[in-house]
Amino acid sequence: MWDSISDSVGTLSTLLTNTDYEKKFSKFALDLFSNIYESISWDEQSNESTLDALARSLIIANMGLYGSEKVIEESKRRFAEHYREGGKSIPANLRGAIYRTVAGNSDDEEFERYFEMYKKADSSAEKSRIGSAMGATEKPDQIRKVLNFSLGSDVR
Numbered sequence: 001m002w003d004s005i006s007d008s009v010g011t012l013s014t015l016l017t018n019t020d021y022e023k024k025f026s027k028f029a030l031d032l033f034s035n036i037y038e039s040i041s042w043d044e045q046s047n048e049s050t051l052d053a054l055a056r057s058l059i060i061a062n063m064g065l066y067g068s069e070k071v072i073e074e075s076k077r078r079f080a081e082h083y084r085e086g087g088k089s090i091p092a093n094l095r096g097a098i099y100r101t102v103a104g105n106s107d108d109e110e111f112e113r114y115f116e117m118y119k120k121a122d123s124s125a126e127k128s129r130i131g132s133a134m135g136a137t138e139k140p141d142q143i144r145k146v147l148n149f150s151l152g153s154d155v156r
Helices: 002-016 022-037 050-065 069-084 092-103 108-120 124-134 140-150
Strands: none
Touching: 002 022, 002 050, 022 050, 050 069, 050 092, 069 092, 069 108, 092 108, 092 124, 108 124, 108 140, 124 140
């Protein structure tokens, strides 16, 4: 169910981009996803279903996308730890949500880590998650770096 809601909210958000309603809609979306966010954990629980695990990633991704400071802060904390530990601390099913949240809200130093991680990644799935996340930035200098990187020899 949350997958369908997320898709519909995302479509409406895209339609309202660069309009007078964009910020109001983002607040609405954040309020909508906040209700379920309060009932989930960032970490896998022993008694949770597969649907709960999938919902966690989806809800965290949407909270980050629509600007939850709490989610952005926690994503940055987990991303920094993940980076320090050589890419082993964030479960694969949360990486996309955390990577996108951090990339969309990163300073230049944080953003540079994506290029390093991409080059060190040993699976195409991880390279895909990292590459996709880099596209979440809205900063012109970072966009330029991503474009140049994508056209270089490190990307196939």
